[in-house]
Amino acid sequence: DAKTTQPPSMDCAEGRAANLPCNHSTISGNEYVYWYRQIHSQGPQYIIHGLKNNETNEMASLIITEDRKSSTLILPHATLRDTAVYYCIVSHSNDYKLSFGAGTTVTVRA
Amino acid sequence: KAGVTQTPRYLIKTRGQQVTLSCSPISGHRSVSWYQQTPGQGLQFLFEYFSETQRNKGNFPGRFSGRQFSNSRSEMNVSTLELGDSALYLCASKRTNTEAFFGQGTRLTVV
Numbered sequence: 079d080a081k082t083t084q085p086p087s088m089d090c091a092e093g094r095a096a097n098l099p100c101n102h103s104t105i106s107g108n109e110y111v112y113w114y115r116q117i118h119s120q121g122p123q124y125i126i127h128g129l130k131n132n133e134t135n136e137m138a139s140l141i142i143t144e145d146r147k148s149s150t151l152i153l154p155h156a157t158l159r160d161t162a163v164y165y166c167i168v169s170h171s172n173d174y175k176l177s178f179g180a181g182t183t184v185t186v187r188a
Numbered sequence: 189k190a191g192v193t194q195t196p197r198y199l200i201k202t203r204g205q206q207v208t209l210s211c212s213p214i215s216g217h218r219s220v221s222w223y224q225q226t227p228g229q230g231l232q233f234l235f236e237y238f239s240e241t242q243r244n245k246g247n248f249p250g251r252f253s254g255r256q257f258s259n260s261r262s263e264m265n266v267s268t269l270e271l272g273d274s275a276l277y278l279c280a281s282k283r284t285n286t287e288a289f290f291g292q293g294t295r296l297t298v299v
Binding site (some may be wrong): 114119120121122123124127155171172174175176177178179180 | 192194208219221223230231233236238243244245278280282284285286287288289290291292293295
């Protein structure tokens, strides 16, 4: 029962920015938006999360719309190693269960 | 600091056998969750433990069980293995009000 909608796949050119959209129109006021990625057959890797302000770390930036109904994960300079399935998840910060949807399969091409 | 460690990484078992998987969380993390990932069903929540107590369980048969020790390490057990239990089993640990961190998983193949 994932509460997010993501495109099933997208391609990106190496060195260019990758912008991954996510819709979460039913997000509640105290739910965060989390992004994880999973490289083939490895465990999901935490990327970034946010509540309502835009966030940036060494891996990516997260842009959340003012109404919080959608967000965009930005990988500023995609590399081949960024090829993975990216999951957008909404959750309370003290939730122990993450509901994964199908995610977006991102393929970075040389 | 060390991440979440799962052992073994790969396992092959025969139908009808039972298996135990282990997860060592990040130091200081008291919550440990288990997930099953299959190509058809994706990532599905199995159960979560906190301070040696199971707080919730996903929609899996009773053949799937787990426990947590006083040092927060956790084990999950699957009895009477079926072919459909072949999957990547993932463990995640977290502190309260922080993000979850996953291990590399145990790839179980049932033949």
